[in-house]
Amino acid sequence: MKKYLLSLIPLFLLLLFGCSAGNTTEINDRLIIEAIGIDITGKDDFRITVQALDSISSGSGDTSANGDNITRSYCFYGDTVADAISEISAKTGLIPLFSQMRIILLGEKVVREKLNEALDYFIRENTARNDVLIAAASGEAKDITDADLGSNIIGGKIVEDILYSDISGNISYAVPLYKFISRLLSDTDCAYCPLMSTIADEVNKEFRMPAVSGLLIFGNDGNIIFVGKEQSKTVLLLNGVSDKALFTVKTDDGIFSLRTADIKTKIKITADENDMPFIQITRSIKCDLTEYESKKNMSISEKMIQKAARQCADDITQADAEMLRLLYYESGYDICRTNALFRLKFPKLYKLSAHKKNLPVQTTVTVNVTIRRTGREIIKN
Amino acid sequence: MLAILFLCRIIALFTFITPDNKNFVNGDKIILPIVFFFMCLLFSLPVIPIVNNGGMQACADQISKKYSAVISVFYFCVFIWTAGINASRFSLFIGSVMFGNENRLLMLFVFLFACTFAAVKGIEPTGRTASMLLFLLIASLFFVGINAYGNFDKADIIPPFYNGTSPVLAVAFHSVTRTLEAAALMFMCDKVNGKFLLSSLGGLAMFSVTACIFFLLIAGVTGAFGDTQLFQLYTLTTVSGFGKIERLDTIIIGFWTLCAFIKTAFFIFLAVNTVENSFSFKANGLFYGCSAAAVFIITLLTSASSSVFSNIISSPFYEGIFVFSVSIIPTVTVLLNKIKNHKRKLNT
Numbered sequence: 001m002k003k004y005l006l007s008l009i010p011l012f013l014l015l016l017f018g019c020s021a022g023n024t025t026e027i028n029d030r031l032i033i034e035a036i037g038i039d040i041t042g043k044d045d046f047r048i049t050v051q052a053l054d055s056i057s058s059g060s061g062d063t064s065a066n067g068d069n070i071t072r073s074y075c076f077y078g079d080t081v082a083d084a085i086s087e088i089s090a091k092t093g094l095i096p097l098f099s100q101m102r103i104i105l106l107g108e109k110v111v112r113e114k115l116n117e118a119l120d121y122f123i124r125e126n127t128a129r130n131d132v133l134i135a136a137a138s139g140e141a142k143d144i145t146d147a148d149l150g151s152n153i154i155g156g157k158i159v160e161d162i163l164y165s166d167i168s169g170n171i172s173y174a175v176p177l178y179k180f181i182s183r184l185l186s187d188t189d190c191a192y193c194p195l196m197s198t199i200a201d202e203v204n205k206e207f208r209m210p211a212v213s214g215l216l217i218f219g220n221d222g223n224i225i226f227v228g229k230e231q232s233k234t235v236l237l238l239n240g241v242s243d244k245a246l247f248t249v250k251t252d253d254g255i256f257s258l259r260t261a262d263i264k265t266k267i268k269i270t271a272d273e274n275d276m277p278f279i280q281i282t283r284s285i286k287c288d289l290t291e292y293e294s295k296k297n298m299s300i301s302e303k304m305i306q307k308a309a310r311q312c313a314d315d316i317t318q319a320d321a322e323m324l325r326l327l328y329y330e331s332g333y334d335i336c337r338t339n340a341l342f343r344l345k346f347p348k349l350y351k352l353s354a355h356k357k358n359l360p361v362q363t364t365v366t367v368n369v370t371i372r373r374t375g376r377e378i379i380k381n
Numbered sequence: 382m383l384a385i386l387f388l389c390r391i392i393a394l395f396t397f398i399t400p401d402n403k404n405f406v407n408g409d410k411i412i413l414p415i416v417f418f419f420m421c422l423l424f425s426l427p428v429i430p431i432v433n434n435g436g437m438q439a440c441a442d443q444i445s446k447k448y449s450a451v452i453s454v455f456y457f458c459v460f461i462w463t464a465g466i467n468a469s470r471f472s473l474f475i476g477s478v479m480f481g482n483e484n485r486l487l488m489l490f491v492f493l494f495a496c497t498f499a500a501v502k503g504i505e506p507t508g509r510t511a512s513m514l515l516f517l518l519i520a521s522l523f524f525v526g527i528n529a530y531g532n533f534d535k536a537d538i539i540p541p542f543y544n545g546t547s548p549v550l551a552v553a554f555h556s557v558t559r560t561l562e563a564a565a566l567m568f569m570c571d572k573v574n575g576k577f578l579l580s581s582l583g584g585l586a587m588f589s590v591t592a593c594i595f596f597l598l599i600a601g602v603t604g605a606f607g608d609t610q611l612f613q614l615y616t617l618t619t620v621s622g623f624g625k626i627e628r629l630d631t632i633i634i635g636f637w638t639l640c641a642f643i644k645t646a647f648f649i650f651l652a653v654n655t656v657e658n659s660f661s662f663k664a665n666g667l668f669y670g671c672s673a674a675a676v677f678i679i680t681l682l683t684s685a686s687s688s689v690f691s692n693i694i695s696s697p698f699y700e701g702i703f704v705f706s707v708s709i710i711p712t713v714t715v716l717l718n719k720i721k722n723h724k725r726k727l728n729t
Contacts, residue, residue: 007498011491011494014491123606123609123610129619130603130606130610130616130619130620131619131620131622176620178603178604178606178616178620179604179606181605181606181609182537182603182604182605182606182607183604183605184605185604185605185606185608185609186537186604186605189536240534337534337536340536340537341535341536343539343540343543344535344536344538344539344540347540347542347543
C-alpha cells in the first residue's frame with residue numbers, strides 16, 4: 001500500500017506541473033483568427049489577409065488609432081498559403097489559432113486559377129474546423145476582410161451572419177468547407193459557393209458593406225459560372241443548404257409575403273422501359289403569412305389564400321424549371337445531384353451511361369405550397 | 382470479456398485510415414464490417430477447438446514443455462507488438478489531431494504508466510472499467526450519431542461494390558489481419574466465467590453493427606471530403622453539432638483515449654500473463670515495467686510519422702503475424718495434440 005501511495009506522488013506532481021512543461025502555448029501567445037482572405041498578387045504570390053482578435057492592443061491597454069477595434073487586419077505574402085501563414089508567427093510573434101475562424105474568403109483570381117492550392121492547407125490544418133464557411137469575393141478577398149464596418153465589431157461575424165441569412169431574400173448561403181470540397185472532389189456533382197462583394201451603405205456612404213451577389217458554380221469541365229440571386233435561391237433551397245426563404249407572390253387580390261416554415265424536397269429517380277433515367281422532383285413547402293401592419297390583410301379569405309398558394313407553387317415550379325433548363329440541360333451542371341442519386345440507385349446503368357457528357361434525363365417538378373396564417377404580428381400589436 | 386473485446390475493436394473504428402486503394406469507394410465502407418465479421422470468423426475457426434480444450438497454454442503443455450515455452454514467448458512478442466502498435470496509433474492521433482505542437486513523448490509516457498498500472502492490478506479491474514466505459518461509449522456514440530444525421534445526404538454515398546467485390550475483400554482481409562483479439566481469446570478462456578465464445582462473438586457482432594452505422598454516417602455526411610482525412614470518425618464529429626454544443630470531437634477524444642488505455646493495458650497484462658503461466662513464476666512490477674518499456678520503444682519506432690506508421694501496418698509482416706498466431710499455430714497445436722492423444726491411446 002505504501003509503495004502505491006509513494007508511486008502516486010510523482011503522478012500528482014506530473015499532473016500539477018506537466019501542463020506547463022514543454023512547449024505550452026498560452027492564450028496571449030495566440031493570434032485568434034476570425035476570417036481569412038486569400039488573394040493572388042501580381043507576382044503569382046499568395047497574399048493572405050487575416051482578420052484576428054486584437055489581443056496586442058487590448059492586452060496592453062493601447063488606445064491608439066486601432067485601440068477601439070476588437071479586430072485587427074494583417075497581410076502576409078508567400079509562394080504558397082502555408083508559406084504566407086508561416087509568416088504570421090515570424091512577423092507578429094504569435095501562433096495562429098484557426099479553431100475560431102468563421103470564414104474563408106477566396107479572391108476571384110484564386111478561385112479561377114489556384115483553388116486547390118489555396119484550400120489544401122485548410123484540409124490538413126488540424127486546428128481549422130472543417131465546417132468553416134467558404135465564399136468567393138468579387139475582385140479581391142482583401143476588400144471584404146479589410147472592410148471597415150465600424151468600431152467594436154468583429155467583421156468576420158458580420159460576414160458570417162450575412163451568409164447565414166441574406167437580408168434581401170432571407171436565404172442562407174452558408175456553404176461549409178467540407179461540403180464544398182466533397183462536391184469538388186466528386187465526379188458527378190458541381191460545387192458552388194456564394195459570391196460576395198462590397199456595396200456602399202445606404203445611410204453612411206463611406207462604409208462599404210459586404211453583400212451576397214449570387215452563386216459561383218464550378219463545373220466538372222473546369223468552367224465556373226455565375227448565377228444571380230433568383231436562381232441561387234432555387235439552387236440553395238433544392239439542395240437543402242437553406243431552409244428559409246421569403247417569397248413575394250402577386251395575385252389579383254394583392255401582394256403576399258410568404259415566409260417558409262418547412263421545406264421538404266424529394267428527388268425520385270426511376271428508369272423507363274428504355275433504361276433512360278426519369279427524375280421526379282417533388283417539393284412540399286409550408287409558408288407562414290404573418291399578416292402584419294395591414295388591416296386589409298385581416299379580411300383575406302380562404303379562397304384568396306388558396307389562390308396565393310397555387311400562384312406561389314407555380315412561381316417556384318417555374319423557377320425550378322428555368323434553373324434546370326439553364327444549368328442542367330444547357331450547361332451540363334448537375335447542381336441537384338441527380339447523377340449521384342441515379343448512380344446510387346442504378347449503379348450498373350450509370351456505369352453504362354457515364355461516358356456520356358450529360359445523362360439524357362427527363363425531369364418533372366411538382367411543387368405543393370400550403371399557407372398557414374400565423375397572425376403573429378397582429379397579436380403582438 | 383464482451384466489453385473488453387468491443388472496446389479493443391472499436392479503436393479500429395476510431396482510427397480507421399482510408400486504405401490506399403482507389404477502387405475502394407465510400408459505400409464499400411458500409412459493407413466492410415459485415416464482410417469483416419464473416420472473414421474474422423473464418424480465420425478464427427482454429428481458435429474454437431483450442432478454447433474448448435482449455436486454452437492454448439493447456440493444449441501446448443500437453444504436447445511438450447519446450448513447445449509451450451516457445452509458444453508463450455512468441456505470443457508474448459505478439460501481444461507486446463499489438464500493445465505497441467495501439468499506443469503508436471494513439472501517439473499519432475495526439476500528434477496529428479489533438480495537440481499538434483505539444484510534446485507527445487510526455488503524454489505517451491503518462492499513458493503507458495497508467496496502462497502498466499492497470500495491467501499490474503489484473504484483468505478484473507480492467508474488465509470492470511471496460512464494462513462501465515461500454516455504456517458511456519454507446520451513449521456518446523448514439524449522441525454523436527443522432528447529431529451527425531442532420532447533415533446526412535444519401536447522394537454523397539457511392540454504391541457499395543461499385544468497382545466490384547475485390548476492393549472490399551482486400552480491405553476486409555487487411556482489417557482482419559489487424560484483429561489479434563482472436564489470439565487473445567486462446568489465453569483468456571481459462572480466466573473468464575460464463576459463455577466465453579458466445580460473448581466473444583457478441584462483442585464482434587456488436588462492433589460490426591456499430592461500425593456499419595458509423596461508416597454509413599461518415600459516407601453520407603463527409604462524402605468525398607472524408608476520404609481526404611486521416612481519422613474519419615473524428616472528422617464526422619467535428620462537423621456534427623447540437624445547438625450551442627459545437628465541439629462533439631472532444632467526446633470522441635475522451636473515449637478514444639480511454640479505449641486505447643483499456644486495449645493497451647489488456648495486451649500488456651496478457652503478454653506478461655502468458656510467460657508467467659508458461660514459466661511458472663509470479664511477475665513483479667519490474668517485469669511489467671520492462672514489458673511497458675518494450676511497448677514504449679515499439680511506439681517510438683513506429684510513430685515517427687503517419688507515413689512510417691502506414692508503411693508498417695501495410696507490410697506483409699503484419700499479415701504474417703496474424704496468420705501465424707490465429708490460424709497456423711492453433712491448427713498445428715490441435716493437430717499435434719490429436720497425434721499425441723492418438724499415440725497415447727495406441728500405447729495404452
